[in-house]
Amino acid sequence: MRKLYSAQALLGWDLHAHMPKKAAPFRSQVIAKLATMAFELAVSDELGGFIEELEKNDDLSEIEKRSIRHVARDYRRHKAVPPEFVKEVSEARSSAQSTWTQAKAASDFASFKPYLEKNVELARRYADYLGFEDHPYDALLEDFEPGMTCEQLSGIIEPLKEDLVPFLAKLMESGTHPDPSPLKGSFDLDAQRKLARRSLEIILYDFDAGGLTDVTHPFTTTIGPGDIRVTNRYAEDHLGPGLFAALHEGGHALYNQGFSNDLYALGVAGGASNGIHESQSRMIENQIGRSLPFWQGFQPVLAEYFPQFAQTSPELLHGAANIVAPSLIRVEADEVTYNFHIMLRFELEAGLIDGSIAVADLPTLWNEAMDRYLGVAPPDDGQGVLQDIHWSMGAFGYFPSYMLGNLYAAQMLKALRTALPGLDDQIRKLEFEPLLGWLRENVHQHGGLYLPTELMERITGAPLDGTHFVEYVTTKYSELYKL
Amino acid sequence: MRKLYSAQALLGWDLHAHMPKKAAPFRSQVIAKLATMAFELAVSDELGGFIEELEKNDDLSEIEKRSIRHVARDYRRHKAVPPEFVKEVSEARSSAQSTWTQAKAASDFASFKPYLEKNVELARRYADYLGFEDHPYDALLEDFEPGMTCEQLSGIIEPLKEDLVPFLAKLMESGTHPDPSPLKGSFDLDAQRKLARRSLEIILYDFDAGGLTDVTHPFTTTIGPGDIRVTNRYAEDHLGPGLFAALHEGGHALYNQGFSNDLYALGVAGGASNGIHESQSRMIENQIGRSLPFWQGFQPVLAEYFPQFAQTSPELLHGAANIVAPSLIRVEADEVTYNFHIMLRFELEAGLIDGSIAVADLPTLWNEAMDRYLGVAPPDDGQGVLQDIHWSMGAFGYFPSYMLGNLYAAQMLKALRTALPGLDDQIRKLEFEPLLGWLRENVHQHGGLYLPTELMERITGAPLDGTHFVEYVTTKYSELYKL
Numbered sequence: 026m027r028k029l030y031s032a033q034a035l036l037g038w039d040l041h042a043h044m045p046k047k048a049a050p051f052r053s054q055v056i057a058k059l060a061t062m063a064f065e066l067a068v069s070d071e072l073g074g075f076i077e078e079l080e081k082n083d084d085l086s087e088i089e090k091r092s093i094r095h096v097a098r099d100y101r102r103h104k105a106v107p108p109e110f111v112k113e114v115s116e117a118r119s120s121a122q123s124t125w126t127q128a129k130a131a132s133d134f135a136s137f138k139p140y141l142e143k144n145v146e147l148a149r150r151y152a153d154y155l156g157f158e159d160h161p162y163d164a165l166l167e168d169f170e171p172g173m174t175c176e177q178l179s180g181i182i183e184p185l186k187e188d189l190v191p192f193l194a195k196l197m198e199s200g201t202h203p204d205p206s207p208l209k210g211s212f213d214l215d216a217q218r219k220l221a222r223r224s225l226e227i228i229l230y231d232f233d234a235g236g237l238t239d240v241t242h243p244f245t246t247t248i249g250p251g252d253i254r255v256t257n258r259y260a261e262d263h264l265g266p267g268l269f270a271a272l273h274e275g276g277h278a279l280y281n282q283g284f285s286n287d288l289y290a291l292g293v294a295g296g297a298s299n300g301i302h303e304s305q306s307r308m309i310e311n312q313i314g315r316s317l318p319f320w321q322g323f324q325p326v327l328a329e330y331f332p333q334f335a336q337t338s339p340e341l342l343h344g345a346a347n348i349v350a351p352s353l354i355r356v357e358a359d360e361v362t363y364n365f366h367i368m369l370r371f372e373l374e375a376g377l378i379d380g381s382i383a384v385a386d387l388p389t390l391w392n393e394a395m396d397r398y399l400g401v402a403p404p405d406d407g408q409g410v411l412q413d414i415h416w417s418m419g420a421f422g423y424f425p426s427y428m429l430g431n432l433y434a435a436q437m438l439k440a441l442r443t444a445l446p447g448l449d450d451q452i453r454k455l456e457f458e459p460l461l462g463w464l465r466e467n468v469h470q471h472g473g474l475y476l477p478t479e480l481m482e483r484i485t486g487a488p489l490d491g492t493h494f495v496e497y498v499t500t501k502y503s504e505l506y507k508l
Numbered sequence: 509m510r511k512l513y514s515a516q517a518l519l520g521w522d523l524h525a526h527m528p529k530k531a532a533p534f535r536s537q538v539i540a541k542l543a544t545m546a547f548e549l550a551v552s553d554e555l556g557g558f559i560e561e562l563e564k565n566d567d568l569s570e571i572e573k574r575s576i577r578h579v580a581r582d583y584r585r586h587k588a589v590p591p592e593f594v595k596e597v598s599e600a601r602s603s604a605q606s607t608w609t610q611a612k613a614a615s616d617f618a619s620f621k622p623y624l625e626k627n628v629e630l631a632r633r634y635a636d637y638l639g640f641e642d643h644p645y646d647a648l649l650e651d652f653e654p655g656m657t658c659e660q661l662s663g664i665i666e667p668l669k670e671d672l673v674p675f676l677a678k679l680m681e682s683g684t685h686p687d688p689s690p691l692k693g694s695f696d697l698d699a700q701r702k703l704a705r706r707s708l709e710i711i712l713y714d715f716d717a718g719g720l721t722d723v724t725h726p727f728t729t730t731i732g733p734g735d736i737r738v739t740n741r742y743a744e745d746h747l748g749p750g751l752f753a754a755l756h757e758g759g760h761a762l763y764n765q766g767f768s769n770d771l772y773a774l775g776v777a778g779g780a781s782n783g784i785h786e787s788q789s790r791m792i793e794n795q796i797g798r799s800l801p802f803w804q805g806f807q808p809v810l811a812e813y814f815p816q817f818a819q820t821s822p823e824l825l826h827g828a829a830n831i832v833a834p835s836l837i838r839v840e841a842d843e844v845t846y847n848f849h850i851m852l853r854f855e856l857e858a859g860l861i862d863g864s865i866a867v868a869d870l871p872t873l874w875n876e877a878m879d880r881y882l883g884v885a886p887p888d889d890g891q892g893v894l895q896d897i898h899w900s901m902g903a904f905g906y907f908p909s910y911m912l913g914n915l916y917a918a919q920m921l922k923a924l925r926t927a928l929p930g931l932d933d934q935i936r937k938l939e940f941e942p943l944l945g946w947l948r949e950n951v952h953q954h955g956g957l958y959l960p961t962e963l964m965e966r967i968t969g970a971p972l973d974g975t976h977f978v979e980y981v982t983t984k985y986s987e988l989y990k991l
Contacts, residue, residue, distance in 0.1 A: 047717040047734030251530030
C-alpha cells in the first residue's frame, strides 16, 4: 500500500513541479487509477482481518499497539464510508474546484454557491457516516486533528481572542512600526534559489534525502523513506516570500526526515496531526526564523548572496521580517493577526456543518467577522469569502490546524528553551544541531504514534494551553513595536 | 495497464533526474511492485479473452486489426514465459549489473564471467520458451526488431562490411582530417543547457508536451500522451556531447510526440521497432544535425549563446562535428566507424546464443574483432569487452537496432529528399516544418501499427537496403576528407 502511496506522491509532486501542460488530462486518469487501487487495499477485508487479529494480541510492544490503534482507526474511518459516497464526493469536489477558480477570479460568489452548498451537504453526510458525540464538526476535525473537538477549540479560542484583539489594537495605535523596506527591492531569482537552498542546509535539512524545486504554491511531500521533497517559489521584489516559505517547508521536511525508519513498516510514518506538523513548520519559519538571534547569524549569509546587505544591521532585517498589519488575506498574515483568520473560519465552518449558518449568508458573515477581528473590509468576495481553496475541496475542519500549529509551537518552544538554555546563542551561530536534536528526540522520531494531546503531555507535561503563544507574541511584538 | 506504465515511466525518469540517493532502496521496491502489478495485467486471462474474441471479429478496421496483431503478439510472448523464469531473470540481472559496474571499473572480466554465463544461459532458455525457426538469436531479435532474423542481418552486414572497411582505410590514409578544435574549449554549462533547449525548439520538439532535464546518461521517456521528456548532459570542454545528444534524444521525442492520439487506446503507441526509433534519432542527430546546411543555419544561433563563434565559418564547424576516428568505445564512435562496433557485437552475441562461442573466449575474440574492423587494440577489458551495460542486463539482440537505425534513416532520407527537393534550403533556414511534416505523415503517426519491413516498403517501396547508407556516408565523408 505504501508503495502505491509513494507512486501517488511522485505523480502529485511531478504534476506541480515538472509536468507539461498537455500531460494534464491523462495524468488525472493515472492519479485516479492509483487512488482507486490504493483505496481498495485500504478497505480490504484482508487488512481488516490482520487488524482484528493484532488487536487481540497481548504480546505486542507499546509501539506496535500504538501502530495498530492508528492503522485501525484509519481503516474503520475508511470502511465507514460507502464507496459510492467516495465517488460522489470526488466528483463534487472536482466540479466545485474548477468553478471556484473562476468564481474567485470574477469575485462571483453566486456562481460558486450551489457547489459550496453541495460540499457542505456532503460534509454533513460524511460526519453522519463517521459518527460523533457532541458536534458534527468533531467528526471532520478528526481527519486533521485526532481527538480535537469543537468544544475544546472554543475553549482555546476564547481566551486567545480576549488577549489578542486588544493587543493588536494597542500595537496598531501606540506602536512604532518597523521599517519594511530592507527586504524589498529587486532580487535575482537564481540567487534567491541558492539562498533558499543554503537556508535549508543551515536548518539541517538533508538534501541526500530530498530536494528543492520551483512550483507555484510551495509544499512538502514525502515520496518515500529517504525522499522528502521541498518545493518553493520566489518573488522578484521581496526576499520574504521565498526565504520564509523555504524555512516553513523545511520545518515540515525536518519532521518527516526525522521519523524512525521502522515507523514506515508500522504504518505511522506521518505526523501526529496536521497541527503538530504545522507546529514544526511555524516554529522554524516564525519563532526561530523571524527571531533576532537568527537574523544576527543570518545577515552575513544573506550578504553572501546579496552583497547589498553587507552593512545592513540584523536589527533592521529582524524588524522588516516582522511587520504586523491587519490584512484581507490569510496566507499573507503575520504572526499576530494570523490566528484571527482561522478563528473566523472556524466559527463559520462549525455553523455551516451544524446548520446554523446558511451558505447564502457567508459573504455577509465573513465581512462582519473581518471587521470585528481585524477592522478591515474586503472590497470584493474574491479577496473575502472566496480566497481559500479549502471549501472548494470540501476540506472542512482543516483550518484550525493552522492556528493550533502556532500554539503547539509556542508551548513546545518553552519546553525546548528549558532543556536548551543556550538556544539563542546557538541560533545566533546558526548551530541548529541542538535544536534539531531536541525536536528529533521529542517530536519527529515518534511520527504518528501519539495523539496530539498525548504528545504535548509527553513533551510539556500539560495539554495545549494558548497562553504560551500569547506570552510569546506579546513579548516579541511589544519589544519590536516599542510598546 | 497504460496508467500503470505511466506511473512506472515517471518513477524511472525521476530516479535518474531528481531522486535523492537515500531514496534508492525504497524506490526499487516501488518499481518492482508496480512492475509485478503491470505484469499481472499483461498476462491476465481477461486480456487473453479479449484478444481471442477480437481476433475472430471480421468487422474491425485495418488499424484495429493491426492493433490486435501487435497486442496479441506481446501478450503471447509474455504468456510463453513462466512467471518463475521472469523472477529468476530479474534477480540474475540485478546481481549481474552490480557486478558488471565493479568489474568494468576494475577491468576484471573474470569476476563478471559467471554472471555473464548465467545471463547467456537465461537468454538461451528465453529463446527456447519463445520458439524460433532457424536460429535461437531470432527469438531475441524479435523483442527489439520484430520480423528481423539472424540470416537477414548477416545479409545486410556482409556487403556493408565490404564497402566500409576499405572506405575507412582510404579515409584514414589519404584523407585530409578536418580540424576538431572549433567545438572544443571551455563552455558554460548553463549556456549549453539553453542552447540544447533552443535546438530542441528548432527541430520543433513541443515543450508543452515534454521537458528537458539533466541526467548522467541521456534518454527520452514517454510518461504518457502529451508528456514525452528529453534528458541530457553536458561536457564542460566540448560542445558536441550536449548538443548532439539533445538532437538525438529530440529525434526520439519527435517520434513519440507524433503518434496519433488514438494509438494509445489501441495499445500501439510505441515505435515500429527499436531500429525505426533509432532511425529518427540518428537522422536528426547525424544526417541532418551534422550536415553542412544545418551548420549554415545554426552558426548564428550558436553565436547567440557563445559569442566566440560569431565569426566562425559554418564549414569549419561542420568539419569539427564530423571527425572520423577508429576508437575503442561504441558510444563515442562517429558515423563511419559506428556500425563496425555493432557488427562485432552481433557476431559475438549470435555465437554466444547458439553455443559456438564460450563466454571465456570473449575478451580474446573481442580484441581480435576490434583489430580486424577498426585496427585498434583495447588496453584493458574495461575499455573492451566490458564497456557496454547491455549484457549485464541480459539484453542480447539489442545492439543490431543501433546499426539498423542508421541504415533505415539513410534509406528514408533518400525518399524524403525526393518528396522535398528543397530540404537543404529549408534546413539552411532552420525551417523544420516540412521535414517534420513528412516524418509525421510517413513514420510518426503510425506508431507501432506496422512492422519495420512493412513501414520501409510503405515509405520507400523497398525493404531495407544498406547501400543507401553506404552511398550517404561515402559521399559525405569523401567530400569532408577531400578524397
